[in-house]
Amino acid sequence: MTTIKERMRPVFPFTAIVGQEEMKLALILNMIDPKIGGVMIMGDRGTGKSTTIRAIADLLPQIQIIQDDLFNSHPTDTELMSDSVQSSIENGENLPISLINVPMVDLPLGATEDRVCGTIDIEKALNEGVKTFEPGLLAKANRGILYVDEVNLLDDHLVDILLDSAASGWNTVEREGISVRHPARFVLVGSGNPEEGELRPQLLDRFGMHAEIRTVKDPALRVQIVEQRSQFDQDPDSCIQEYKEQQTTLKTNISQARDLLDNVNIDFSLRMKISQVCGQLDVDGLRGDIVTNRAAKAFAAYNRRTQVTSEDIRSVITLCLRHRLRKDPLETIDSGSKVVEVFSEVFA
Known part of the structure; x- marks a missing residue:
């Protein structure tokens, strides 16, 4: 409803x-x-x-919560429930569950x-x-x-x-x-x-x-975007209906990727190369290495694979590292060319 x-x-x-x-x-x-x-x-x-x-x-997809809980507490995962819900469950109370x-x-x-x-x-x-x-x-x-x-x-x-x-x-x-x-x-x-x-x-x-x-420069694409937006503003329901099948497919892909994620592996040699890229780019800390590993796994899962390839890493590494290269607050963020350059060198 x-x-x-x-x-x-x-x-x-x-x-x-x-x-x-x-x-x-x-x-x-x-x-x-x-x-x-x-x-x-x-x-x-x-x-x-x-x-x-x-x-x-x-x-x-909708999530299960303890009904009327102010913190959207998970019915079974203690890491995702408030202290009051935890103590109620420990006391053997049967709490109603709802979907939101x-x-x-x-x-x-x-x-x-x-x-x-x-x-x-x-x-x-x-x-x-x-x-x-x-x-x-x-x-x-x-x-x-x-x-x-x-x-x-x-x-x-x-x-x-x-x-x-x-x-x-x-x-x-x-x-x-x-x-x-x-x-x-x-x-x-x-x-x-x-x-x-x-x-x-x-x-x-x-x-x-x-x-x-960036702002789209191609006139044909700009016209397409404007027309789509106008169509949605005039008749949102028909626009939503038109894309219903694609939305359902993407929803299913995300849901399946989530289920597959724990089974995705990334070889030690690839992990070494990711860290080598981070080292050569002089990225502070280890957050860049961790995020790139996670993102590459998520990308592989999204493409229904359980093994990460160097192409998966190529697809995500710029997103994960470009904002970590800036040492001086007055510098602008690199568009990603440095990351691509070093990636190509290390993964050659």
């Missing part, structure tokens, strides 16, 4: 989006393996960043720390003398997608909080003598326009992938 909200705001089909293959691939790989660590999408204004990100959530769409949470630029992390319900504290935790956006985003548009304009302090939660999978709030910890496993997706300022290199490094998008 569709909700009023879904009827009011139809989602543009992901498979109808023309071009921007880099961004689409980065999002799909993060849906297959959320541990890749999210994606930063930088590009010109009006290139469909927000449309594409909202469209990807529509492709994911994968949460897609927008983080507004003006959000406060309390709104993001959660706070104490002051009204209840004053009226009833009870200290109650009021969950924030990180709780809503658990097991879903947290989208920050114009992430390069977001307060650094908030970006730090988001990245820490995304990395640890937990959010801890200490307020007024109350300490609350809850799971916050989400795919962090940021978008922005480089003209409005870059992120600090330390923060950029925390995003698993970095996709660049």
